[in-house]
Each structure stands twice: as C-alpha cells, then as structure tokens.
Amino acid sequence: MNMNPEERETVCKCGQETEEQKYERLDQVIEIYKSKPGSLIQILHMAQGIFGHIPSELQEYIAGKLNMPVAKVHGVVSFYTHFSMVPKGEHTIQVCMGTACFVRGGKEILETLTDELGIGVGETTPDGKFTLEVTRCIGACGLAPAVTIDNVVYQMMDSNKIKQVLKNGEFGA
Incomplete structure (x- = not known):
C-alpha cells in the first residue's frame, strides 16, 4: 500500500x-x-x-x-458489507453464495460451518476466533464452490473439505 x-x-x-x-x-x-x-x-x-x-x-x-x-x-x-458494526473474529470466513457456488454446494458448506462453529451468518464465535459471513461472488466461479478465509480462496470445497480446513487450522496456506 x-x-x-x-x-x-x-x-x-x-x-x-x-x-x-x-x-x-x-x-x-x-x-x-x-x-x-x-x-x-x-x-x-x-x-x-x-x-x-x-x-x-x-x-x-x-x-x-x-x-x-x-x-x-x-x-x-x-x-457496504466491508464495514462492521460489531467486532470481528481473528479469522473471517466468507462463503460464496453467487450462482455457481450456490448451485454447486455453497448452501451445504454454509450449513456445515454454522454447525461446526455454532454461530450464524454475521456472528463471531464466543472465543473470538471466527466470524462467518456470506458474500455474493468472489470471482472464482470456475472454482465453485469457493470459500475465503482471511481473503485466501479455498476452491472446490465441500462439507468434508471445510471441516478438514477448520481442523488443520492452517489458514492462508
């Protein structure tokens, strides 16, 4: 910058x-x-x-x-969705819900994340580690469904892959 x-x-x-x-x-x-x-x-x-x-x-x-x-x-x-009126977690997870991601399983990934993290969209885990958000398109339609964690794109995700990413805890890699 x-x-x-x-x-x-x-x-x-x-x-x-x-x-x-x-x-x-x-x-x-x-x-x-x-x-x-x-x-x-x-x-x-x-x-x-x-x-x-x-x-x-x-x-x-x-x-x-x-x-x-x-x-x-x-x-x-x-x-503007970039601005937040509440504190965000250490890591921000955004599930793409654009058409390609939604059709290819974005909704299921979002449901898995809400279950795994115990929070809803726009919320932060009690320990302050994760904030869960939805975005409309990240421009990665060919990689759908896609999720970003701290602005790093995770491509061709499914429920099992997102659970593994959370378990490994190596974000941005």
Missing part, C-alpha cells in the same frame, strides 16, 4: 493502544481527509482499521467531526 508520511502515522499499532490513543489517531485521519471530497469511505476504512469495527458511538463521533448527519455515516456503514 502506497501511503504518504502523514498516512503512515495511522497504521495499526496492533492492539497496544488505549481508547484515547485510538481516538487521537482517528482525529489525525479525519484531519488529513476531511477537506477532500468523498472522503467518508476512506475515513471509515481507517476507523475500522484502528478500532476493528465501527459501532454507533464511533459513527456519531465521526459524523460530529465531519459536521454531517449521523444518518449519512450510518447509511454508508450499513450499506
């Missing part, structure tokens, strides 16, 4: 910050981007990078700093 020196100062500090320090960093981001047209998405992206999610109180804070209605900020956060 190409970043200018000001942006480099906003890179994740890996959970070592206090809430106050996170808000200070967010203020720096807002200061950099607030005068640039269409910067709300970039600010929200950086806010999620700093806080891990964008709860309603953070949306209110950003709206206040940008002098815009909270409804506008909330509308963007709730519209």
Whole structure:
C-alpha cells in the first residue's frame, strides 16, 4: 500500500493502544481527509482499521467531526458489507453464495460451518476466533464452490473439505 508520511502515522499499532490513543489517531485521519471530497469511505476504512469495527458511538463521533448527519455515516456503514458494526473474529470466513457456488454446494458448506462453529451468518464465535459471513461472488466461479478465509480462496470445497480446513487450522496456506 502506497501511503504518504502523514498516512503512515495511522497504521495499526496492533492492539497496544488505549481508547484515547485510538481516538487521537482517528482525529489525525479525519484531519488529513476531511477537506477532500468523498472522503467518508476512506475515513471509515481507517476507523475500522484502528478500532476493528465501527459501532454507533464511533459513527456519531465521526459524523460530529465531519459536521454531517449521523444518518449519512450510518447509511454508508450499513450499506457496504466491508464495514462492521460489531467486532470481528481473528479469522473471517466468507462463503460464496453467487450462482455457481450456490448451485454447486455453497448452501451445504454454509450449513456445515454454522454447525461446526455454532454461530450464524454475521456472528463471531464466543472465543473470538471466527466470524462467518456470506458474500455474493468472489470471482472464482470456475472454482465453485469457493470459500475465503482471511481473503485466501479455498476452491472446490465441500462439507468434508471445510471441516478438514477448520481442523488443520492452517489458514492462508
């Protein structure tokens, strides 16, 4: 990622910050981007990078700093699936439910994951290890059904293969 020196100062500090320090960093981001047209998405992206999610109180804070209605900020956060209002797990599993993946077994894979993890779509396991999501298409139709774990594509999956991936716990390999 190409970043200018000001942006480099906003890179994740890996959970070592206090809430106050996170808000200070967010203020720096807002200061950099607030005068640039269409910067709300970039600010929200950086806010999620700093806080891990964008709860309603953070949306209110950003709206206040940008002098815009909270409804506008909330509308963007709730519209784009990239943004999350709740904390995500250490690993994000996305089951593709595009036409090719759905027809070739995506629904069964999703059912297996909900059973194995004990959570529903959009939820995170109690131990904070996994978040389960559905996506509409990952552009891997020829590899259907496909699942991503931490943005790594697992191709031609079935219920047994996804159980094995979870059992092995070697994500991104």
